[in-house]
Amino acid sequence: MDHCLHNDSNANSTWLLPCFQLHATVIPDLFVTFISHSITSFAVIANLLSDLKILNSELGRLALSTALVSDMLSTCMTSLGTGIVRRLYERQKIMTNILSLFAFFVLIPLLFRPAMRWIIRQTPQGRPVKEAYIYSIIAMVLCMGMLAILLDQEFYLGAFILGLAVPEGAPLGTALVKKLELFGTWFLLPVFVTTCMMKADLSLECTKLSIWIVSSFVLGAHLVKMIACLVLALWCKMSKKDSLALAIILNCKGVVEVCSYNAMYDKKCKLQIFGANCMASNLGPSSSILIFNTLRSEPYLTRKFNDFPGKIWGSRIFSGITARKHFHVKSSNGHPLNAISSQDGLPGSPLAKEHIKPQLVEESFPVSGSECVESNLSITVVGASGDLAKKKIFPALFALYYEDCLPENFIVFGYARTKMTNEDLRTMISETLTCRIDKRENCDDKMAQFLSRCFYHSGQYNSEEDFLKLDCKLKEKEGEKLSNRLYYLSIPPNIFVDVVRCASMKASSEKGWTRVIVEKPFGRDSESSSELTRCLKQYLTEDQIFRIDHYLGKELVENLSVLRFSNLVFEPLWSRNYIRNVQIIFSEDFGTEGRGGYFDHYGIIRDIIQNHLLQILALFAMETPVSLDAEDVRNEKVKVLRSMRPLRLEDVVVGQYKGHSKGGRSYPGYTDDSTVPSGSLTPTFAAAALFINNARWDGVPFLMKAGKALHTKRAEIRVQFRHVPGNLYKRNFGTDLDKATNELVLRVQPDEAIYLKINNKVPGLGMRLDRSDLNLLYRARYPKEIPDAYERLLLDAIEGERRLFIRSDELDAAWAIFTPLLKELENKKIAPELYPYGSRGPVGAHYLAARHNVRWGDLGSED
Numbered sequence: 113m114d115h116c117l118h119n120d121s122n123a124n125s126t127w128l129l130p131c132f133q134l135h136a137t138v139i140p141d142l143f144v145t146f147i148s149h150s151i152t153s154f155a156v157i158a159n160l161l162s163d164l165k166i167l168n169s170e171l172g173r174l175a176l177s178t179a180l181v182s183d184m185l186s187t188c189m190t191s192l193g194t195g196i197v198r199r200l201y202e203r204q205k206i207m208t209n210i211l212s213l214f215a216f217f218v219l220i221p222l223l224f225r226p227a228m229r230w231i232i233r234q235t236p237q238g239r240p241v242k243e244a245y246i247y248s249i250i251a252m253v254l255c256m257g258m259l260a261i262l263l264d265q266e267f268y269l270g271a272f273i274l275g276l277a278v279p280e281g282a283p284l285g286t287a288l289v290k291k292l293e294l295f296g297t298w299f300l301l302p303v304f305v306t307t308c309m310m311k312a313d314l315s316l317e318c319t320k321l322s323i324w325i326v327s328s329f330v331l332g333a334h335l336v337k338m339i340a341c342l343v344l345a346l347w348c349k350m351s352k353k354d355s356l357a358l359a360i361i362l363n364c365k366g367v368v369e370v371c372s373y374n375a376m377y378d379k380k381c382k383l384q385i386f387g388a389n390c391m392a393s394n395l396g397p398s399s400s401i402l403i404f405n406t407l408r409s410e411p412y413l414t415r416k417f418n419d420f421p422g423k424i425w426g427s428r429i430f431s432g433i434t435a436r437k438h439f440h441v442k443s444s445n446g447h448p449l450n451a452i453s454s455q456d457g458l459p460g461s462p463l464a465k466e467h468i469k470p471q472l473v474e475e476s477f478p479v480s481g482s483e484c485v486e487s488n489l490s491i492t493v494v495g496a497s498g499d500l501a502k503k504k505i506f507p508a509l510f511a512l513y514y515e516d517c518l519p520e521n522f523i524v525f526g527y528a529r530t531k532m533t534n535e536d537l538r539t540m541i542s543e544t545l546t547c548r549i550d551k552r553e554n555c556d557d558k559m560a561q562f563l564s565r566c567f568y569h570s571g572q573y574n575s576e577e578d579f580l581k582l583d584c585k586l587k588e589k590e591g592e593k594l595s596n597r598l599y600y601l602s603i604p605p606n607i608f609v610d611v612v613r614c615a616s617m618k619a620s621s622e623k624g625w626t627r628v629i630v631e632k633p634f635g636r637d638s639e640s641s642s643e644l645t646r647c648l649k650q651y652l653t654e655d656q657i658f659r660i661d662h663y664l665g666k667e668l669v670e671n672l673s674v675l676r677f678s679n680l681v682f683e684p685l686w687s688r689n690y691i692r693n694v695q696i697i698f699s700e701d702f703g704t705e706g707r708g709g710y711f712d713h714y715g716i717i718r719d720i721i722q723n724h725l726l727q728i729l730a731l732f733a734m735e736t737p738v739s740l741d742a743e744d745v746r747n748e749k750v751k752v753l754r755s756m757r758p759l760r761l762e763d764v765v766v767g768q769y770k771g772h773s774k775g776g777r778s779y780p781g782y783t784d785d786s787t788v789p790s791g792s793l794t795p796t797f798a799a800a801a802l803f804i805n806n807a808r809w810d811g812v813p814f815l816m817k818a819g820k821a822l823h824t825k826r827a828e829i830r831v832q833f834r835h836v837p838g839n840l841y842k843r844n845f846g847t848d849l850d851k852a853t854n855e856l857v858l859r860v861q862p863d864e865a866i867y868l869k870i871n872n873k874v875p876g877l878g879m880r881l882d883r884s885d886l887n888l889l890y891r892a893r894y895p896k897e898i899p900d901a902y903e904r905l906l907l908d909a910i911e912g913e914r915r916l917f918i919r920s921d922e923l924d925a926a927w928a929i930f931t932p933l934l935k936e937l938e939n940k941k942i943a944p945e946l947y948p949y950g951s952r953g954p955v956g957a958h959y960l961a962a963r964h965n966v967r968w969g970d971l972g973s974e975d
């Protein structure tokens with residue numbers, strides 16, 4: 113029997129194509145193959161883009177929207193088309209078909225989207241969505257499947273559209289994905305694919321002839337689609353390479369397609385070429401991933417295709433990834449562990465030599481704005497004349513530019529009241545720009561190129577008119593391109609809301625995103641912080657607000673989680689069972705010089721402890737997050753903060769530095785600063801003992817110490833472990849057992865290092881013990897300069913990665929710990945203990961530690 117014949121076919125109906133031994137009933141199947149391979153599947157494209165990690169690139173977004181529109185149209189057309197062509201339906205049935213399509217495409221989003229939003233509103237921020245809601249939605253997905261079958265539509269149609277109605281991200285989208293992913297992807301999908309392939313009787317398609325015919329129909333369909341995509345993209349003035357990339361992506365078929373073939377096979381069509389279709393579908397994404405990843409990672413091809421696929425995503429994604437390989441700093445994807453390659457960036461590594469061709473600077477904007485999907489990034493530094501902008505923000509932006517981490521089309525605007533020209537701004541910031549020590553080449557050119565993209569606009573912070581003028585200037589530079597706008601509020605907090613109001617009303621992006629980085633302090637206490645959040649949220653959504661704490665961008669603070677969660681030797685020790693106390697220490701060897709006015713209003717607790725040190729504590733003590741996604745990490749941080757008991761007066765020591773003369777030089781006291789009111793009681797030093805009331809940390813003191821005008825500049829985390837029970841070598845340590853306990857130190861700055869103090873035997877006869885450091889000194893291990901915290905955070909904000917920014921509920925929890933104490937200190941007018949400028953701080957800090965059986969680790973002679 114000819115295997116290519118239908119098993120159940122009537123032998124009389126056998127119709128042989130001239131010369132081809134192919135059964136006539138296969139012909140409609142071939143058309144079905146042709147049509148189904150011409151259709152673009154949204155789900156497949158979405159998964160493919162996500163695997164390629166370009167979902168959020170311009171190209172990714174374009175491909176995704178194209179796939180969505182195409183998928184919807186083709187679903188309608190094939191549904192109606194098959195009905196009409198096959199004359200299976202009477203007129204009434206065609207009407208039912210049209211109405212059911214309308215119901216699916218219009219009514220589901222109209223009804224369910226608001227319902228989903230309602231569920232989100234019912235969910236307190238940072239809390240998970242109630243299980244009852246999740247299960248109701250899952251039940252609804254199943255109902256939709258049944259409804260679709262009843263209405264004679266594809267069974268997945270309702271569920272697919274319901275999926276589109278779910279608002280993306282946390283809390284609902286993420287929760288649903290989590291619930292469904294395990295069951296769907298790891299159980300149902302493999303079972304489904306296996307059963308499908310078991311149904312496929314490849315022997316029916318086994319003749320050479322049938323294989324050739326099926327393959328040419330499949331290839332033909334893809335060729336037509338490829339040409340159509342290319343022509344349309346080129347017509348839209350996309351570059352050739354971008355058009356090609358888009359066409360390859362849109363041509364992918366995947367496992368989801370197998371659903372349709374399976375449905376056709378089961379229902380009516382008895383597709384004889386079912387197996388061939390299934391296989392052709394699965395080959396698409398794998399080969400695309402292969403092509404793209406080869407192009408991205410192969411050094412030769414990287415040079416050859418260094419702008420592949422060109423301007424659309426070249427700067428944002430492609431060079432970003434390459435830059436990531438250079439010094440693996442971009443943890444913005446939330447998966448830094450994936451990026452680890454211990455040798456990346458070390459001398460001799462091929463990646464260290466790999467460079468993306470520097471982008472040429474376009475002095476004049478707009479750049480012949482013809483590329484219809486090209487986007488622009490406009491960064492406006494509000495408070496550009498200030499200290500932080502000069503010292504940190506502009507240099508960080510330049511460093512990102514220098515490392516090719518900024519999109520090709522970016523501009524930087526400075527905004528402040530001070531009257532300045534573009535040239536004045538450029539002169540001002542050029543004084544603080546530096547090139548990386550390990551990468552000096554083209555430094556001057558790069559600076560000149562960067563400066564040519566910097567502009568200035570002078571205006572009042574509360575003037576909508578001035579922001580409207582800024583908007584005009586921005587538009588003039590941005591041209592026709594889609595523009596994303598990032599505002600950095602480097603200004604005193606009392607004008608945050610004015611600026612946000614004016615910027616959001618008059619100068620936010622019309623088509624792209626608008627994000628605002630807000631500098632600390634976020635209020636002075638719980639009430640003012642909530643009020644600030646409330647006011648900001650009148651103009652911005654939480655997703656647009658990026659509350660920055662630059663300590664979260666520091667290399668060692670980022671490494672804290674890596675150290676803990678990816679080393680078996682540490683995680684099991686990370687609890688009250690082995691850790692005796694944790695110390696988080698910050699000291700500066702200078703006073704409030706120049707910032708006394710600001711500082712006096714806040715004091716050291718609000719300036720350093722409530723934010724920088726507490727953030728480190730939260731990262732240190734949190735439970736293992738579900739994933740490295742921003743919401744998962746921030747959820748865990750909030751839990752720790754909410755488990756902490758509010759600080760009491762007896763848990764705190766406050767100090768203030770006083771004038772001091774040393775070596776013929778005199779150092780001013782805090783109140784000698786002309787911007788500080790005389791007799792001020794504002795603490796410039798504070799030490800505190802904090803406790804976390806949960807199972808992991810019950811009873812473990814977390815000691816914090818922060819001070820200005822101390823003997824040294826340092827920030828570190830010290831973890832002191834318990835004594836070894838029944839230590840065999842006890843007598844070799846003398847009476848001071850504390851000296852024999854292990855201590856893990858993460859030196860955040862300066863001279864980043866992680867070292868573990870251990871006990872070892874001094875070599876030689878006899879048994880003398882010594883203490884040594886197992887030392888990871890960054891400067892010795894990694895010759896590359898470590899990027900500044902502001903670089904990482906700015907890049908994250910540009911990429912929309914929120915993991916290192918503070919969510920509003922985190923902020924509330926943080927203020928709840930400190931507000932009662934701060935009020936008590938102020939109400940009772942507690943006088944700070946004076947300590948000399950350049951000393952180790954007030955002795956009260958030692959008594960505080962001693963009360964909790966702790967000795968400050970930074971004062972040991974070994975350090």
Ligand SMILES: NC(=O)C1=CN([C@@H]2O[C@H](COP(=O)(O)OP(=O)(O)OC[C@H]3O[C@@H](n4cnc5c(N)ncnc54)[C@H](OP(=O)(O)O)[C@@H]3O)[C@@H](O)[C@H]2O)C=CC1
Binds near residue numbers: 497605631710
């Ligand atoms: N400097 C630092 O090291 C750090 C600063 N921060 C925070 O960053 C923000 C900016 O810091 P920094 O640059 O030091 O601040 P500045 O005091 O230098 O202020 C920045 C700019 O804001 C404008 N400005 C200052 N005071 C007022 C006022 N009362 N009313 C209106 N405008 C004013 C000035 O510009 P113009 O007069 O031209 O309009 C000034 O150049 C602050 O919120 C600060 O707390 C956070 C961490 C570290």
Ligand SMILES: O=C1O[C@H](COP(=O)(O)O)[C@@H](O)[C@H](O)[C@H]1O
Binds near residue numbers: 719
């Ligand atoms: O936020 C602040 O931080 C700086 C210290 O930052 P660092 O990165 O230099 O350690 C501090 O001087 C300032 O008072 C405070 O507002």
